Amino acid sequence: MKLFSSALVSLLLAALWAETQGRSFRSPYTTCCYPEMFIQDAIPAFFIKSYRQTLPNCTRKAVLVELQRGKKVCVDPKAAWFQKYLQRKNQTSSRL
Structure with a gap:
């Protein structure tokens, strides 16, 4: 169960990081x-x-x-x- 939770958290963090790296210029955060x-x-x-x-x-x-x-x-x-x-x-x- 710990392995599954760790893997899930890692996947979510990787997805969030990828989202912030790929923001387009139209985003207000650019x-x-x-x-x-x-x-x-x-x-x-x-x-x-x-x-x-x-x-x-x-x-x-x-x-x-x-x-x-x-x-x-x-x-x-x-x-x-x-x-x-x-x-x-x-x-x-x-x-x-």
């Missing part, structure tokens, strides 16, 4: 960006609903951008088009 999540093309400003920096412990610096229809993508924070977007956004908010 906080880092991986190479396949990045887009290279500029996003028109009116498509951007919100954005936030990834956590400092992530291996790649990135910005998580949420688009108007809910899709989320990763952007290089040093990309020229994103820097221009931030400048325009800061100018607009400073005028208010």
